[in-house]
Amino acid sequence: MAIGNSSRIMQNLMLQRFPHACFFLKDIRRRLPFHSLPATLSQQVAELSEQEHRVLHRLYGGLIQGQRACLAEAITLIESSHSRKKELAQVLLQKVLSYHREQELLNNGKPLAFRVGLSGPPGAGKSTFIEYFGKMLTGKGHHVSVLAVDPSSCTSGGSLLGDKTRMTELSRDMNAYIRASPTRGTLGGVTRTTNEAILLCEGGGYDVVLVETVGVGQSEFAVADMVDMFVLLLPPAGGDELQGIKRGIIEMADLVAVTKADGDLLVPARRLQAEYISAMKLLRKRSKIWKPQVLRISAKNGEGIVEIWDKMTTFRDLMLTSGELQRRRSRQQSVWMWTLIQEKVLEHFRNHPAIHDQIPLVEEKVLSGLLSPGLAADLLLKAFSARD
Numbered sequence: 001m002a003i004g005n006s007s008r009i010m011q012n013l014m015l016q017r018f019p020h021a022c023f024f025l026k027d028i029r030r031r032l033p034f035h036s037l038p039a040t041l042s043q044q045v046a047e048l049s050e051q052e053h054r055v056l057h058r059l060y061g062g063l064i065q066g067q068r069a070c071l072a073e074a075i076t077l078i079e080s081s082h083s084r085k086k087e088l089a090q091v092l093l094q095k096v097l098s099y100h101r102e103q104e105l106l107n108n109g110k111p112l113a114f115r116v117g118l119s120g121p122p123g124a125g126k127s128t129f130i131e132y133f134g135k136m137l138t139g140k141g142h143h144v145s146v147l148a149v150d151p152s153s154c155t156s157g158g159s160l161l162g163d164k165t166r167m168t169e170l171s172r173d174m175n176a177y178i179r180a181s182p183t184r185g186t187l188g189g190v191t192r193t194t195n196e197a198i199l200l201c202e203g204g205g206y207d208v209v210l211v212e213t214v215g216v217g218q219s220e221f222a223v224a225d226m227v228d229m230f231v232l233l234l235p236p237a238g239g240d241e242l243q244g245i246k247r248g249i250i251e252m253a254d255l256v257a258v259t260k261a262d263g264d265l266l267v268p269a270r271r272l273q274a275e276y277i278s279a280m281k282l283l284r285k286r287s288k289i290w291k292p293q294v295l296r297i298s299a300k301n302g303e304g305i306v307e308i309w310d311k312m313t314t315f316r317d318l319m320l321t322s323g324e325l326q327r328r329r330s331r332q333q334s335v336w337m338w339t340l341i342q343e344k345v346l347e348h349f350r351n352h353p354a355i356h357d358q359i360p361l362v363e364e365k366v367l368s369g370l371l372s373p374g375l376a377a378d379l380l381l382k383a384f385s386a387r388d
């Protein structure tokens with residue numbers, strides 16, 4: 001008992017002095033075997049074999065000590081489509097979550113990591129910014145992880161973000177970890193694995209988690225629902241690139257950064273900043289206490305990079321003290337659960353033998369105008385409900 005108490009006091013002292021170094025702490029409890037699964041999980045996961053025990057034990061130990069190789073292996077496990085590996089991934093995740101919860105308690109219940117989503121049209125300068133910004137943060141002693149969400153990988157089977165040589169400097173930095181989007185799966189699947197990867201990165205001691213997406217389709221909204229702060233990067237070249245930016249996604253932004261504010265692009269960058277400052281006044285507010293701001297940045301000459309971090313930390317502190325950040329995170333948990341349910345239910349519906357063959361016929365009738373969409377949906381749902 002006395003040893004337990006003194007170890008806690010030591011941990012508290014360590015956390016006060018080195019808030020970002022909590023993962024170095026030698027917590028005896030992390031050595032606990034995986035025999036004691038929580039009741040709900042043990043109902044779903046069959047007994048672990050000795051070898052599975054050893055693998056999970058090694059991954060968990062390595063991950064919370066900040067070993068990048070173990071973090072990479074753990075993320076590969078959660079991305080696996082193999083059913084047993086998926087189960088093992090959940091056991092590992094559960095263990096990392098309990099460890100993380102304990103660390104948060106020691107940190108007075110405050111989140112240990114700050115999750116920032118970065119979005120913008122292709123060519124906006126996202127990777128160049130992340131490289132510069134990430135290096136600045138690691139220089140300040142932070143541990144930064146970058147996770148990419150790339151919806152094109154879901155349809156084309158190839159990962160745009162993964163194929164390109166991006167962020168070469170940051171990927172060599174020992175205090176940074178960069179992970180490309182998985183090359184398989186639906187957006188819902190990628191959302192799930194990215195959410196879980198965020199938790200693993202945090203368990204691995206990364207205190208700033210950047211989640212990047214290319215500005216296409218639903219992925220931006222999915223990312224906005226995974227992070228504490230959502231940042232939109234816009235290039236000053238204007239015109240064509242901006243046509244794809246939807247009003248909805250601008251409303252999600254806590255911060256807009258006009259990129260490439262240097263050289264010949266400085267004047268158009270100033271103009272775009274002014275336009276967005278007035279446009280954003282008219283938009284619906286996402287937060288009660290935070291007014292979205294519009295900044296200018298350049299990853300070429302460094303303008304605005306220190307300022308953008310200052311704004312981010314001001315946002316985080318305000319959201320934390322008001323409790324809004326915690327509420328946002330709780331709401332995201334529920335959004336995440338419902339997204340997964342929706343996807344599974346829809347998959348079940350589409351593949352059910354009672355209606356599987358009828359779907360193309362009914363859809364054809366809707367396309368040719370013979371059946372209204374409402375009636376078609378009613379017919380299919382009725383056939384589905386009467387399936388037993």
Ligand SMILES: Nc1nc2c(ncn2[C@@H]2O[C@H](COP(=O)(O)OP(=O)(O)OP(=O)(O)O)[C@@H](O)[C@H]2O)c(=O)[nH]1
Pocket residue numbers: 120121122123124125126127128129214259260261262263265297298299300301
């Ligand atoms: N002048 C200037 N050019 C920049 C800056 N940041 C990026 N660029 C250039 O803009 C182009 C696109 O930059 P990226 O960082 O690859 O843009 P991205 O948003 O990651 O692009 P995708 O990977 O296609 O989504 C590159 O040619 C960069 O050199 C900047 O701050 N100033």
